[in-house]
Amino acid sequence: MKNKKVLITGASIAGPTLAYWLHKYGFEVSVAERAAALRLGGQNIDVKGPALEIARKMGLEDRIRDANTTEIGIRFVNTDNKLLAEFPKDSALSMTQDLEILRGDLVNILYEHSRKDVLYLFDDYITQVQESPHDISVTFNSGKTETYDLVISAEGIGSSTRKLVFGEETEFKFLGLYTAYLTIEKAATDSRWARWCNARGGIVYMLRPDNYGSTRASVTFLADEKDYKSRSVAEQKQVLIERMRGTGWESDRLINEITRTQDLYFDKVSQVKSPRWSKGRIALIGDAAYCATPIAGKGTDLAMSGAYILAGELSIAETYQEAFDSYEKKMRPYVEKSQKLPPGVPRIVYPTSRLGLFLLNSLFTVAGSSPVKSIISLFGKGKKKEEVDIDLPDYLQINRNRF
Ligand SMILES: Cc1cc2nc3c(=O)[nH]c(=O)nc-3n(C[C@H](O)[C@H](O)[C@H](O)COP(=O)(O)OP(=O)(O)OC[C@H]3O[C@@H](n4cnc5c(N)ncnc54)[C@H](O)[C@@H]3O)c2cc1C
Structure with missing residues (x-):
């Protein structure tokens, strides 16, 4: 050519x-x-x-x-940080893979x-x-x-x-979710385990270790489609903070980090x-x-x-x-x-009511239950690592x- x-x-x-x-x-x-x-x-x-x-x-x-992130597996916790289930890296259901990199x-x-x-x-x-x-x-x-x-x-x-x-x-195709990523200071509650917490109001927090001594946070929540992208970063932070306030778990820590971060990625999931x-x-x-x-x-x-x-x-x-x-x-x-x-994904793992949250958290304790399988499939994990499907x-x- x-x-x-x-x-x-x-x-x-x-x-x-x-x-x-x-x-x-x-x-x-x-x-x-x-x-x-x-x-x-x-x-x-x-x-x-x-x-x-x-x-x-x-x-x-x-x-x-x-450049491996050093993560050793994932733990599902409730808003009191009580362990519901854990899947080490070598478990078939773990989200953490062999070649995991930032x-x-x-x-x-x-x-x-x-x-x-x-x-x-x-x-x-x-x-x-x-x-x-x-x-x-x-x-x-x-x-x-x-x-x-x-x-x-x-x-x-x-x-x-x-x-x-x-x-x-x-x-x-808007999937009904917004997500934010940011790097935050490591706290005493962080370890080499990733932690997943479903909080009140259809919000999921995930904190993961990195290989630089800090923690990588994501905040994902259910919302109607709005044009947040055209707003300033300060306004986007405000939207996020309002949504997170009072949702429990480590939300106050995350709000504090969002207020001062220079490294916010915030977008709709489409x-x-x-x-x-x-x-x-x-x-x-x-x-x-x-x-x-x-x-x-x-x-x-x-x-x-x-x-x-x-x-x-x-x-x-x-x-x-x-x-x-x-x-x-x-x-x-x-x-x-x-x-x-898969049908029902992603909404199935973002319950908005207290009852829905209680039921979901109860199901987390059952390893093979559908929410656990959905979360793993959500991130394309639990599949054969070497599969080259193209x-x-x-x-x-x-x-x-x-x-
Ligand atoms: C800051 C950031 C953080 C992310 N975090 C995650 C994550 O944690 N997990 C995850 O699964 N996915 C994440 N993603 C998305 C992920 O990178 C993509 O889904 C995937 O890797 C495909 O990459 P891509 O190269 O097509 O696009 P992207 O990774 O989205 O990169 C696009 C690049 O183009 C640049 N750009 C945008 N507009 C223009 C323009 N007009 N001219 C020139 N350059 C332009 C952007 O600055 C960016 O560097 C993130 C993306 C970004 C940008």
Whole structure:
């Protein structure tokens, strides 16, 4: 293919993975990230199945293993912090997996692995695109203009380039939940066990250890869909705090941390359903194209396999149109399967009444009960760790055989 100058937008998981592979196939790659530096927040993610297979192909398995979060299992507790059930790492029902890493550590590993071969531009994003039959001209927020052959958006669920190019055609399936992630100081109640607590009013707190001596917190609650995203961070914090006040357990500690954090990620839990993943010289990958939500436990698998397949198809196709088509053909069935959630999920694990909470907490003590199974399935766990449920062709070999 002649069109080899590519701009990728978004330096998280999908963007740097795509950059690595495109460079390997001889493309000239730049990555523009909207934030001033890598965004390293978030909780544990597990590298399993296709993500692990791709990490191996990239020579990263050992580095990922070395960055293990040290979590030894999960404990379900009630609002008095009384233990209801625990599942150690080696239990079939545990949420903690073999290769568990902080999202930020994986982002950093992927960035470090590609930065010497790829031009990273921070603190910038696309404000305008203009396609011609030969190329695509991009105007950045910084005022700079540059011409590329292709642009790939890996900007996550709220992608502004997707909106600019595809308009309103993307649909969002709101799952009735909002979630917040933040890093907090470790307290005496924290240990190497993750703790899950269902509190009053359809709210779930989860605290997990990290490998830096701090604790990673998530707050997830049931709510009607509102446009919190367009509000300031201070206003988003207020929404969260109001929702958490008086819910018990360690909510006062968390409210205090939210008040002073600089590291808040707060968003609605929605799946992204895009009728097409490319238009002209622009394509979408990762959450920007097909976010399945953290609830599906597939974000890393989808982001890395989409990046791997798109890069591979671009390396073997005669034209970018052909590559975009086969990328979509190969990925779409996997995306559709990954976005399917079991009936009743996620609402089943977010009771709003005291009775519902009591019943759920009683069921937690029964290892094989449906809420426990639902929670484990919510995060895609309890599945065979090595299962690679999408075909990942050996594009390097295919390229070697062709030339
Ligand atoms: C700060 C943060 C914390 C997260 N924490 C968790 C977690 O704890 N658990 C979990 O399961 N998932 C978490 N996620 C989501 C998870 O990373 C994704 O579901 C998945 O890994 C797919 O990654 P992605 O690369 O497609 O998109 P994302 O990880 O969403 O990354 C998108 C990147 O694009 C950048 N960006 C956005 N708009 C633009 C633009 N216009 N131009 C250039 N760059 C842009 C963003 O700053 C970000 O770096 C988090 C995401 C972020 C950004």
